[in-house]
Amino acid sequence: MKKILFLTGDFAEDYETMVPFQMLLMVGYEVHAVCPDKKKGDTIKTAIHDFEGDQTYTEKPGHNFALNYSFSDVDPSDYAGLVIAGGRAPEYLRLNQKVLDITKHFFDENKPVAAVCHGIQILTAAGVVKGRKLTAYPAVGPEVTIAGGEYQDIPVDGAYVDGNLVTSPAWPAHPAFIREFLKVMGAKISI
Known part of the structure; x- marks a missing residue:
């Protein structure tokens, strides 16, 4: 059974944590959900981001999501793929050197990587987007450009694939995002 590393953290977007995690389990992957400085059984608080006609998304309290693996036990060579949740968590997760090293491993080994919304901030901080085409939540687009990537402005329910990298703007893209990552x-x- 292939294993997938699922990176999330406090105030990650609720749907961008729960839905991909559950979908990947559903199709038969072993998925290890982790967060730096937390261990198996600890929880993270999520936030629900919604699009209600304002100039940006609104934020509401989400759920407590139980991690099923300890971050300190992660060896990236054990995993076939990496998924990075969006929300506010990537703002601080990208400050953790081990997170960046893990992310670089997947790119160095050309393993599948999927990142949604603000999860792309981890990719830009890890220095792995130079010369790549990818999408993100539009507010992260300038970071993609500054990091040397080519930001793709696509519909919120779309996904963009560049080799081993699958990205999407936000949770409305889950059907396309997960379908493309599975491919x-x-x-x-x-069926």
């Missing part, structure tokens, strides 16, 4: 992972789903 990059080599999964075969027949």
